[in-house]
Amino acid sequence: MLAATSVTPHAKGEKSDRLFGMSDTLFYRILSVLIVFGVWEIAGMIPISIAFPTFSSTMAAMFEMIFDGRLIYAYGETLKPLGMGVAISAFFGVTIGVSMGLNRLSQWVWEPIFVVLQASPVAALIPLITYAYGIGITAKTVAVIMLAAPIIVLNTYKAVRNANPSLIQMCRSFQGTRLQEIWIVIVPNAAPVIFAGLRLGVAAGFIGVILAELLITPTGIGDLISYHRSIAEYDYMYAAVFTIIVFSAVMVGFLETVEIKYFRPEKKKV
């Protein structure tokens, strides 16, 4: 509803910030990516280590794995527990975090649990998950939740707790109800920090699922990495790692879009 009204023409006389027909931020982003790939290619050619392939051979390996279906299959395996774990962590994490920020009792119940989880070396605990949940998809999902949920919960809690008191008073002065106060003021006010927590949570969830695949059951993208490392096909191994980075970046971009579209339309124009 807001996004529709937020399109304002640029002020007249504003200096054009376009290069080669694209906005200059986009231009510099592409440029920096190209430089990184270029340096990677050169470093691979020197080579700095026999375990470090060039950019081009990594890309060739990646496309080969995409077209023969191995990569697609591996992602199918990895994304199921990752998607479920992240969705569960996001939904319950934000709900619990908001309730902790609004309610002392809820804070008292949940805070110790998540602080301990966040502080503990979860990677060391992952093998223990097997005792309770076996080696299937449930165990992997639990690993994702253990890494993602604390970050999401604690970020949300802090964001809500630190909601701008002046905006809350403003809402009260116009006779807003408590529910309106929460949904129209506190949550949008906390949205940037909540979304920062979600982005970190997704990244942590990725770590969780890969760790589970390396430590519990050799499947999915984690298995692709460890298998190719074990037979010294480093270009394939790096190709798998590369896809993870691309995938994370896409997820982060997606979350940013959701945040701007539904919660913080004012950031679009910055």
Add this chain to the structure above:
Amino acid sequence: MSDVATAAPLNPASATPENIVEVRNISKFYGSVHALDKINLSFPKGQMTTLLGPSGCGKTTLLKIIAGLLEPSDGEVLINGKVVNGPGPERAFVFQDFALLPWATVLRNVAFGMELAKVPKAEREDKARHYINEVGLSGFEDKYPHELSGGMRQRVGLARAMVVKADVLLMDEPFSAVDEQNRRKFQEDLLHLLAAENKTVIFVTHSIEEAVYVSDQIVLLSPRPGQIHSIIRPEISRDTSPDDIRRDKKYLDAVENIWTDLRKYLD
């Protein structure tokens, strides 16, 4: 509004003009900090009252108690003769720090009170546009607060308070973020707007000149615990031009007298 005429004196004993807001025996403690001590005040309908006093004397506290945003430790606030215990539609607050929603456009911010009251979107936006125009911000409806200057943001806050048609406007240092030239312009605009709408205004400021220029009644508060030091009625005719008012003998005398009173708190 027709009910203004029918709002005959509920209390025939009260002197003219009728007091729309009354503060009775208000005290406020923040823990052990004694901020306000037994404040009794009357605010006549349609008049502008200024709260003036040294920093930390409890002006904001008193204003927020009247707004229903803070609980007094003792005493009561009456609006139209009735005791109130919270915010109500008769009062609207203009915040010192603007309190605009950063994620909402000027239009949505101004219409926010009506959004909370679930007024249909088209209707509330129509009304909001009218006041956006009144405060001189037409053309900025779709801007976000961070794209506006401090003075413009305060105008948004003012329009938001005006549009809900509250009889009483509570303003906490509304001009403190505005530079001197714009401040004068803003004061004049405000006086015009308020005169046209017959608002009762309770206004906090640090500026003696501003207080004398805009007020019918000035309440001087003493340092903590805030008590009423004196009440001054400048009785300046507002029919003349702003520049004449600022040269008026009564204006200059009032400024001088208040300054003499306040100066002793500085030593």
